[in-house]
Amino acid sequence: VFAVILRTALLPVHGWLIQVMEAPTPVSALLHAGVVNLGGFVLIRFAPLLETAILARWLLIAFGLGTAMFAGLVMLTRISIKVRLAWSTVAQMGFMLLECGLGLYTLAALHLIGHSLYKAHAFLAASSAVQISKLQRMRTTAVPSAFSLIAAPLAALLVLILVQILTTAAVWPWWWSGVLALAWAPLLWIPALRGADGNAGWSHTLAGLSIVAALTGATVVAHTLPLGLRDSPNQPAGLFALLGMATLYLCLITLQMRPYALTGLRRWSYAGLYIDELVTRLALALWPTRWTVTPSPQRKTP
Secondary structure, eight states: OHHHHHHTTOTTSOHHHHTTTTSOHHHHHHIIIIITTHHHHHHHHTHHHHHTOHHHHHHHHHHHHHHHHHHHHHHHHOOSHHHHHHHHHHHHHHHHHHHHHTTOHHHHHHHHHHHHHHHHHHHHTTTHHHHHHHHHHTSOOOOBOHHHHHHHHHHHHHHHHHHHHHTTOOOSOHHHHHHHHHHHGGGGOOBOOOGGGGGHHHHHHHHHHHHHHHHHHHHHHHTTSOOOOOOOOOHHHHHHHHHHHHHHHHHHHHHHHOGGGGHHHHHHHHTGGGHHHHHHHHHHHHSOOOSSOOOOOOOOOO
8 A cells, every 4th residue: 555655646745746747748748647556456466365354454544535626726826837737637646545445446447447548548639738828818707596505416416316326336435426526626616607597507506417417427327347356345434535625625615715724724735735845855855965976087089
């Protein structure tokens, strides 16, 4: 588990993944879409061994959930598109290892494949972020309505339940439906528009509900793939993960409704909670190294 935590750049050993963003964008795409996913692949392959070590599973849950929460908040404060995507990878890896710790190995395998495709496309299309940001500046930014912030998780949960009932497939525990509802709730946020623009809220809601239904249906269908995996859900750990995701969603609601209420947290988040600096100092204290190259003696030519 500790080897996987280091490989997948979970907190607090995430610094090596953030500090290599100077590499060319195709190299970053290969690193984030392939190399870091190896940790999740190892855990999935070692699932029978992981089932016999309860302490190892709880370590994955603690590190995975903590990384998903804190890295997700740090990602919201970053401006550089590549650094933002790097923190997104850290959060996604934490979420995937959380799935392994909870015993949802099929979901972890599907998450691994989906994250590889998404992150490769995101890095290779990073240059278009400049054009998208310019277009967004030309539009009026609308804050989501308070009603949609509260009702979005309930609506997403309702769609999740209906899709599973219609497909007669209960492929994951009930508490994981709550986690997915909180994760997909921002798709149902409706801008607080008035007048004629208020009609656009209905189309936005229908589009969000369609996306949630499509994601749920795709996940249910993907569970029929012959991956040869056997899930072993952990009920107490699942409730703990649901509580952590609810806490993260409350932070997102606070950022939307009262953005200045978390100014101190925003500063700490932008600095990555200073975790990388502390870990780097500890590493240099344990394993001192030279930052300068010792010049080799020059040979005298005859």
